[in-house]
Amino acid sequence: MISRFFSRISSRVTLSVWRRLRARLWAVAGVVALGFLIALEFAARRYGLPGPIASQVREVIFPPKSGFLLYAAMALMMVVLTWRQRFIAAGAAIGIDVAFLVVRWVADAKVTDGHPFGNGALWVILGCAVIAVTRRTGRERVLLLKGVGLGLLLVAGRKTGDTWLLITSKTRPAVLDQYVATADHALGNPSWLVGRIVTATGPIGFNFLDVVYGQLAVAAVIVALYQLRNVAVERRFPGHHLVRTFLVIGVLGPAIYMIFPVVGPVFAYGTGTEHWATVSMWSDTPPSGQWAVANLWPETPPPISTPHHMPFDAITPRNCMPSLHTAWATVIFIHSRKGPRLLRFAGTFWLTATLGATLGFGYHYGADLIAGVVFALTIEAALRSLDRGWDRSGIQLVAHGATVFTVLLVSYRYLPLEMARHPWVSGPLLMLAMTSVVYGYVRTIALWEPRAAPARQQEPQPEPV
Template sequence: MLIHDAPGSPPPPAEPTGAARPRDRRVTAAWCGIAAAVLVLVAGELVAAHIDALGPLTSLAWDYVGRPKSATTPWAGFLLALVGVATRVRVIALAAAVGIDLIFVIIRAIEGRLFTVGNGPTIVLTALAVLAAWQWSGERRRTALRAIAFGALLILATKVGEIWLDITAWACPTVLDPYAELADHALGNPSWVVGHLLDLAGPVPLGVVRWVYFELPVAAIVVAVWQLRNVTAGVWPRHHLVRTFLALGLIGPLWYVVFPVVGPVLAFGPQGHGLELADVWPDIVPPLPFSVGPMPFDDITPRNCMPSLHTAWALSLFIHSRRGPLWLRVGGAFWLVCTLIATLGLGAHYGVDLVAGAALCLTVESALREPDRGWDNHRVRVVALGVVTFATTLLSTRYLAPTMADYPVLSGLALLGLLSALAITFYLTWFAPTRKSAKAERALVSSTPR
């Protein structure tokens, strides 16, 4: 201190600014996230080697130089990443990805292998990440890397999800389908009803809902790109669809090992490979049994029904499309309706799976929306009601299934009433006109000089 106070001495060094500390924390968080992703990928690869399955790192390597397991996911992640770069870079990157994919397609055709795409976007996305990290700077670099991170997370989460599905089959030798089918009597056995109607409708409606069911990432990217369309101008939304999708993909699959279910088309239908209880789906509803218990199943079929993540993702897509233009709102509603029809009509889920998936979506969405608002009484109320609805669905299906089948009207009204209460509370908390007025009033108060 005395030296700096002496005449002619240089001024003291500047103290670190407040802006530097948050930036350092963001850098630290980014490196921690990268380390966590690498750890999960390596752990998944080791588990895959143990259970003789396709590991996430191997699957990722196929996206670069082999035959991608999914043609949609690499392109979905790549298109999401492009929202963070300038138009000129988007055009060049898109052309490069299409060109590389075309080369791989020609090589596969010459060698007589099956057609697929996905190598090009994976390679170009990696090159784009390296370019942004090493060549760009400032806000341009931060925006690009943030969007690239979202795209890469979408791809990596899918890779990890694939090995997790294999783990559910390996870790759960028995499944709880008899309980789910019995509890579904309270909902009118919707999988049998919708499956039968879809058979009567013919190949065109069946083809439409099947495509919608398997190409959910296409609609998700459309909504996400619309929400993130202004990020290159520095306008990042505080909450968007990608956050909800990733959170649901992280939380939902954990319940597959708690409540393993394979679906009616496998447990009660023609695709059970001899392990089904009866080949009756969707023509005949099984009669009420004298007793109920877990049933054994093979060690390769994923136990990925409870909760229905297709329902959760489609519902989140519908919710996030509500603030968009008319074409986006119509598309979101169409995708939700077709997904619900497909989950039941294709025999992939029971009705109770859909109830649990909807409850999970509304709970996670309520926990993530409007982060600046904090955990006030309204958020706590809707999240608590969502947890109660989700837990009630699983517990009643597991321990009260015979009672639900014996008293279907009362049980169905109770279960659907609880879900309806959650949906109404969610709407009143986040979308009702009074909610918008209160939000505007808080913004006015916060902007008033004091």
């Protein structure tokens, strides 16, 4: 009895200490994120372009480049509002956008760079921030500010990613595509195989996958809205949800691009001009293909030879290793597992179609996708551990995922020839390495779930006299 009493006290003290520590960690993370945004702003200014902060401020008045994303951000913010407040907010956003359209029409200002809508959504988000500070108090103020922060973070994550891509293209003149393409022989050159399949489907298959690939954020918002559907009723956010992982992947992933710059097979081994829309945010002049090794993709896989660093233009982003589209689609799949059948089907469909698009469009090698899955599961495990408290299983899972990810990058860089010459050994080893992280994640989550939501034991009822 005494030992049980002290164990309860110890567990409560530990939980209290962890909650205070977690609050401090989030405060530190907020300061670091602000400093990071300011640093990216200065880095972008160095190349004569607006950074993430300036781009966001610009969209208050000028046509936004991310109109759909701004409305998606407003939808995330509205999870903290009542249904009446949601209708008012949506109506206000549409009304403001109509007013902007009328003013631009009267001023004969044509929208050539950006979307003709989206300003209204941003104004509503900022207006809710003002209301939270001036008209709300206590928990209501905190909840509304959290909703505003969630919406602004979604857009800031997009702006941060764009700036990261700019920095990779300007600061990494040489790319490692030959190394990854050589290592990809161990997997049977899947980008070349899927690329031929997508080409054979004609414009119908291409346009279908292009829509799926380009609207990945929409799928993420749909799953996030389902997860956050009860925030307005419970007056609090869940401990962990998709948006957190989605944003962290978008912030940390481009840092790997700086370490392992790769442009992708359609650019390194093809002309890349038909895919110019993906890199047209900084230049109106498409690449001529003169930087490519040869025009081989997707018809002819590159021959096995000693790889070298290869110079590339200062326009195309080095955004292949790891594949963040694969990482994002993976976490969408994970977070859709607890939804209704339709949502689970959508999560599976988006993951499958995204894998086909990343390979079929020549944006990624197969090795990128394996690294992307490991990267996503490692970050997801770390954020879940941060929410529930670090324990041995969480530390082991994150350490295992980080180790496998590091080994993958080292292998692609220093052992590509050996991997290409022995595909029957190296190929299964690559798949086994990824599978070990998937298995470890599934097994650890199975151990966590009962503790995350313990069943309440019914108190014994007195026996009738």
